[in-house]
Amino acid sequence: MRESLFIKKNLSRWKQYQEEPIDDPDEMAERFVSLLDDLSYAKTFYSFSKVTRYINGLAAGIYRRIYQHRKEEVGRFQLFFKYELPLLFRQYHRLLLFTLVFFLAFCILGAFSSAHDETFVRGVLGDEYVNMTERNIANNNPFGVYKDTNPVIMFFGIAANNITISFFCFVGGIFLGLGSLYFMAQNGVMVGVFQYLFFAHGLGWKSVLVIWIHGMLEIPSIVIAGCAGLILGKSLLFPGTRKRLDSLRKGAKDGIKIMVMLVPVLTAAAILESFVTRHTEMPLVLSMFILLASLSFMLGYFIFYPIYLHKKGYRLQANGKVFIPGTFSKL
Structure with a gap:
């Protein structure tokens, strides 16, 4: 023209x-x-x-x-948890789905192997733990392991252990994602075997009401940590248009942001396991409320809320800033 x-x-x-x-x-x-x-x-x-x-x-x-006309009322802390992290997570939903399917596959494998080989349970959980659990079941106290330790000491031990496991799931991604997959497979088998042990003794439903009070936060967090590790591995394997080192930096940055959110979630899981799970005879309504509240939070914050923001036009731009529709703000 x-x-x-x-x-x-x-x-x-x-x-x-x-x-x-x-x-x-x-x-x-x-x-x-x-x-x-x-x-x-x-x-x-x-x-x-x-x-x-x-x-x-x-x-x-x-x-x-x-x-x-920019919205100045959104502080950095609020911006990160309200917009940036959910929008970041939206970018990796497919990878999260893969991680979840991978983890569940090994859960099923663990339960299936336990059902067809009695020695498999002891090989995974160890003779000492299985013997203790069977003694507790015989004494009509199947979840006594959650009552034997001082809750404060128990909290610090469990919180440190869960955060460490999640950290390994993430850092393992540096080995082209294979380390994260290994930890996912290992933990998946353990969960499957552990859950089968109670189902085999007719305590399946009861174990769900007791153990998953904290497990509903703990296990999905480990899966999400594995996803963060795969983000790290993916950035190395598939740098796209970026230099491989720049891609690794971005993958590490995204993964660390996800891990930052998991620390308070895993801490909350440790609080529930130490102070709440020990009350194995709590009313059914209360147990179901905690389970559903935990499930709603995990699904809401990591799945549905990011989808909602994306549909509303919120975007996480290449420079890491958040685009908020209606204000044309880049925060």
């Missing part, structure tokens, strides 16, 4: 933008995007023309007005 025709076609709209400023954020965003399209075309075909500088000035003016 000739420059004169390009100017004639768009001049009235440009003058409107210049002479009739508006305060509506959506309209400002629409005008800004429209000017960016014009500017891109002008830079391509008339890069040294006055019209290019004119359009650039209009776009800069609207950008400054947008910046003035």
Whole structure:
């Protein structure tokens, strides 16, 4: 298109933008995007023309007005947990699905192997633990292991252990993701064997009501840590257009952000295991409430809320800033 025709076609709209400023954020965003399209075309075909500088000035003016309307009330801490982390997690939902399926496959494998080989349970959990559990079952106290230790001491031990396991699941991703898959397989088999042990003694439903009070936070967190490890491995294997080192840095940064969220979740799981799980005779309603509340949080924050933000137009940009629709803010 000739420059004169390009100017004639768009001049009235440009003058409107210049002479009739508006305060509506959506309209400002629409005008800004429209000017960016014009500017891109002008830079391509008339890069040294006055019209290019004119359009650039209009776009800069609207950008400054947008910046003035930016939502400053969103603090960095709130921004991270309310927008940045869920939007980051949205990018890796498919990888999370793969990690979950992989983990569940080994859970099933552990339970299946236990059902067909009596020695398999002892090989995974150890003779001492199995013997102790069977003694507790015989004494009509199947979950006595959760009552034998001082709750405060138990909390610190469990919290440290869970965070350490999750850390290994994440760091194992540096070995092209194989380390994370190994820890996922190992923990998956252990969960399957552990759960089968109680089902085999007719305590399956009771074990769900007791053990999964803390397990509903703990086990999904380990799966998410494994996903963070696979993000690390994926960044090494498939750097895309980035240099491999830059891709690794981004993968490590994303994985660490996810791990930051898991620390308070695993701490909460340790609190439940130390102070709540020991009350094995709690009312069914209370047990179900804790289970459902934990499940709702994990599904809500890591699955449904990120999808909701994405559908509403919130985006995590390449530079790590959050785009909030309606304000054209980049926070």
